[in-house]
Amino acid sequence: MNYTEKVIARAADRLKTIDGKTVVGFSGGADSTVLLTVLIKLLGADKLTAVHINHMLRGDDADSDENFCREFAQAHGVEFVCRRVDVRAMCGDSAVEETARNARYEVLSSEAESAGAKYIALAHTASDNTETVIFNLCRGSGTAGMRGIPFSRPCGKAMIIRPLIDCTREDIEGFVRENRLSFVTDKTNFDTHYTRNFIRANIVPELKKIFPQAEKAIGNMNFSATLDYDYITREAEKLLKKVKEGKMPVSELADCHPALALRAISMLSPVTLDFEHQQNILAMIKSPCGGKLSVPEGKYAESDGSSFFFSDGEKEIRPEYEMVLSEGLNFSQYGFCIAVGNDNGSMPEGYELVGEGYAPPEAKLTARSRRASDKYRFWKMTRKLKKMTGGFDPDAKKYRPVICADEKVIWLPGFPSEDIAGEGKIKIKYYKVNK
Amino acid sequence: MNYTEKVIARAADRLKTIDGKTVVGFSGGADSTVLLTVLIKLLGADKLTAVHINHMLRGDDADSDENFCREFAQAHGVEFVCRRVDVRAMCGDSAVEETARNARYEVLSSEAESAGAKYIALAHTASDNTETVIFNLCRGSGTAGMRGIPFSRPCGKAMIIRPLIDCTREDIEGFVRENRLSFVTDKTNFDTHYTRNFIRANIVPELKKIFPQAEKAIGNMNFSATLDYDYITREAEKLLKKVKEGKMPVSELADCHPALALRAISMLSPVTLDFEHQQNILAMIKSPCGGKLSVPEGKYAESDGSSFFFSDGEKEIRPEYEMVLSEGLNFSQYGFCIAVGNDNGSMPEGYELVGEGYAPPEAKLTARSRRASDKYRFWKMTRKLKKMTGGFDPDAKKYRPVICADEKVIWLPGFPSEDIAGEGKIKIKYYKVNK
Incomplete structure (x- = not known):
């Protein structure tokens, strides 16, 4: 059997019970190009929407990847959607990878809903799984980590599926060669990419010298570990009815x-x-x-x-306050100053700029202490404030306000403000006192 | 904390509930020399019996290791026992490692009984465990293999304990340096030693570059996997009451x-x-x-x-037969010939020698087909014949007899015969027909 037949047979086996519209995560790399090719053959191009996510982290490269993906999809009669997610703006420099992953899943889930798709197909392979299991084994993620990457799991209203999870990197490379596929090389370099690349380059090839069937053996172990984990979880659920x-x-x-x-x-x-x-x-x-x-x-x-x-625990007591903002500089006793208005006034002395946001015209603007239930929407995603302030320094944790327009939260300084388009929007600058 | 303090603290933590006579497996390598040193300190030399097993696989080297161990034990006031086990004679060339391991456990268990010891201390370390887990992971031993090497398990009437299971190879090497210990280098080279050595030399050092705490993380996972495994086993025992x-x-x-x-x-x-x-x-x-x-x-x-x-399954039908053996050549219709007597007669034409054994003088000698209940004793161990014939070729499986003296099984040709000492013992040679 050649690689093409092998990859298609394994994917077909996984897709036996899968039928219906499917959104395909399509970075344009070798794995996802093979995935899209296999799904066109097995499910039909008319069932598919290829979704490319441009993380806006890599400038020109990212744009040429986007073009490759659009052309590939269109050449094969597959609906194509590109979504841009400004990861850097969403999270500053911290936790880029996690933020990017969460954003990806959120985008795929919302695209699945728009397309009326039950499934989101991702291109993870048995080799990715092997790397994940070694990673989990050595960083201490316990028996949960021994389950590896599952074939399927729910994501929003859709189900993530991974039709290539039984195919190794060699299978994918063989498929690419036999079908003379073009693909792009992903140069994104997230933090743990270093660790993953190290495992991929230095550890797995050594293991495969003595255990040529390592991926298969690990996949089987994952299957048993998943069953065992699920059994104990269900028994624990019964026990927890006593709560x-x-x-x-x-x-x-x-x-x-x-x-x-x-x-x-x-x-x-x-x-x-x-x-x-x-x-x-x-x-x-x-x-x-x-x-x-x-x-x-x-x-x-x-x-x-x-x-x-x-x-x-005993919570740190944060002061509760609310201040109405007027045009010009608004100084607060809590160590910040907010400039409202479109004239680019100079920075107040002894302060430094944290960020800029926008407010709709003619709204009543206030700055107030954050509340547990606060959330706001930016970059097309609604986020809970509680989940965003983890990386704040102690001062910011205690005193940083939210900015509201007519009582509605429009901005947490340090993050992008709500996407406000249109005429007459008002610029707001947030300064913190120099210490 | 220096290495000596660290190793002793970790061993002491494991030995909290251990008290009483202990047999120590003592190869003379770095690990077991550290183990013996630590146990002398924590339990006292008078509680210990150091058992050295000479596998008789390596000639002079093995003898000098034995001497090192004897001198080390005697210098520290520890009772010393050396047992020789001729592994090669026990198993021919097949399954040397497994045979050696089984023989080791059998010897240690019998020495524990002689010494009235409740415990058998072995020198496995966290680094051995890491290698074992990677080995199990990649060869496909499922969730059972994720339990790793346990601290303790029963062995005969005694309990095997591994006081160094929380110490890494670096800890052991540090202990050796700080205490200027001498030790021998084990040159035994069993089959899977190649795989283990490869994991030790090529894989673990790479993993530790990116996961310096790998041994600890893997040990924690083993703990959880052992609990989970035990829980499911106990629930399965309840289910099996329906059998x-x-x-x-x-x-x-x-x-x-x-x-x-x-x-x-x-x-x-x-x-x-x-x-x-x-x-x-x-x-x-x-x-x-x-x-x-x-x-x-x-x-x-x-x-x-x-x-x-x-x-x-439907069993292969083996012919049942019994033949009385006389001095000289005894030919059988089943393709073998047995020479009885001490004159070194020449080999019958068209036959080849399988092996030589001994019978006591003046016994009635017979050769008969094997029976399910047959067992016999050699090299001080009683073994079931059923477990020994797995490696036989189909002809030998079907026709190979046991040799009996006065109805008692004394020899399965292809293995050593019972240890018969003394005057007048009679030589038996077993030939099979050339095909």
């Missing part, structure tokens, strides 16, 4: 098998618990006196000897 | 979670099932018609739609 108002009877946890107790505790936890936390909580459960343990993100795991629960 | 006369109601397996069904099936199976077998059996369980699937070693997994069970 009342967030509290679990300690005796239920102490009397059951520790594997089950740990899974239930992890599922109850509002944060991801690492190995040490899990062990400490397990010891606390067994102690008749109970205890209180600090876990990530300022939360606590507590037992009073009869109930087990997670609690918030 | 009557080796038969399990199919509905019980079909209705439970596949993770649980697979574990129960694996536990019921007389042979180790690989991934494909497991998947096929799972599919058969779900089918109302049942089926019959071939599994390793000539066994079958069967479902008649209401019961699931394992069965033996």
Whole structure:
């Protein structure tokens, strides 16, 4: 069997139960070009929408990739959509990769909804999976990480599927050669790309010298680990029916098998618990006196000897305030100054610029302390403020306001402001005091 | 903290609940020399018996290792025992490593019994564990292999413990340097040693460049995988209480979670099932018609739609025969010839020598077909014949006799004969016909 037949047979086996409109993530790289080619053959071009995401991180390269993808899709009669996501603007310089991934899934999910597609096909291969499993193994992501990359999982209202998950990189390269496919080389370089590339270049080839079937063996292990994980999760769900108002009877946890107790505790936890936390909580459960343990993100795991629960730590008290903004400079006692208006006035002395935003004309503008329920929309995505302030410095965490127009949040300085188009929009500049 | 303190602290943590006489496996290599040194400090020399096993595979080297170990133990006031195990004679050239390992455990277990020791301490480290997990991951040993090397497990009436399982190779090397320990370099080269050495030399150092804490992360994963594995095993034990006369109601397996069904099936199976077998059996369980699937070693997994069970295949019919042996050549219709007596007569024409054994004087000697219950003792170990004939060629499987003296099995030609010492023992030569 040649590579083309092998890749198509394996994808067809995975697609046995898949039927209906499918959105295809299409970067233009070798993997996704093979994926699109295979899906055209197996599902038909009319069922597909190829979605290319331009992360706007790489300038000209990114634009030429976009053009390649558009031409390839059009040449094969596949509907093509390009979406631009300004990752750098969304997250500054921190967590670029995670932000890009989340943005990608959000875009694919919204495109699936627009296209009426049940499926989102992604081009992950058995080789990607092998790298992921080695990565998970060595960084300590426990048995959950031994499940590897799943063939399918829900994403919004659609289902992500990975038809090439049983094909190795060699299979993909063989398919490309046999079909003389063109593709682009992705030069994006995210942080953990370094680690992944290292695993790909230095570790997997060595492993395959002594274990030529490593991808297959790892895939089989993933299958069993996924079953085992799912079984324990379901049993833990049954156990968690005993939870009342967030509290679990300690005796239920102490009397059951520790594997089950740990899974239930992890599922109850509002944060991801690492190995040490899990062990400490397990010891606390067994102690008749109970205890209180600090876990990530300022939360606590507590037992009073009869109930087990997670609690918030004593929160830092943030001042509550609201100030009406007028044209010109608005100084605050909390160490910031907001300039409203389109005349490019000079920076107030002793302050530095944090960012610029826009407000609609003739709205009542206010700056107020942030609230737990705050969210706002920018770059076509609605985001919770709580999830955005993690990287703030302590001063910003405590005092940074949101800017509202007629009571509606339009801007969290430090991030882009809401996309406000149109005539007469008003520029706002946010300054913080120099320390 | 220096390496010495670190190694001792980690071993002490593992030894918290360990108290009593301990046999220590002592090859004289760096790991076991550190282990013995640590145990002298933590348990006291008077509690220890150092057991050195000479595998007789390496001639002079092996003897000098033995001398090093004896002198080291005696210098530290530790009781010393050396046992010689002729691995090559026990297994010919096949499965040297497995035979050596089994022989080692058998010797250690019997020495523990002689010494009245509850524990057998072995020198496996976190680095050995890392290699084992990578090995298991890539050769396809499933979630069971993700448990890694356990700290303890039963072995005969004693318990194997591994006090250095939280120490890496660097820790051991640091301990050796700081304490200026001498040790020997083990040059034994078993088959899978090649694979292990490759993982050790080419893969782990690369992984540690990007994951300096890999051993720790893998150890934590092993802990969770062991808990999960144990939990599912216990639940499967409950399920298996439904087994009557080796038969399990199919509905019980079909209705439970596949993770649980697979574990129960694996536990019921007389042979180790690989991934494909497991998947096929799972599919058969779900089918109302049942089926019959071939599994390793000539066994079958069967479902008649209401019961699931394992069965033996149709056995090859072996002829039953018994012949009385006289001095001189004894020809058999089954393609062999047995020479009895101490005169070195020449080989019968058209035959080749398989091996030589000894019989006690003046016993009635017979050669007869093998029986399922046959076992015999050589090199101080009693072995079941059934387990020894797996590597025989088809002719030998069908026709190879056992040699008996006064009805007692004394020899299976192809293996060493019973250790018969003393005056007047009689030489027996076994020839097979040339084909």
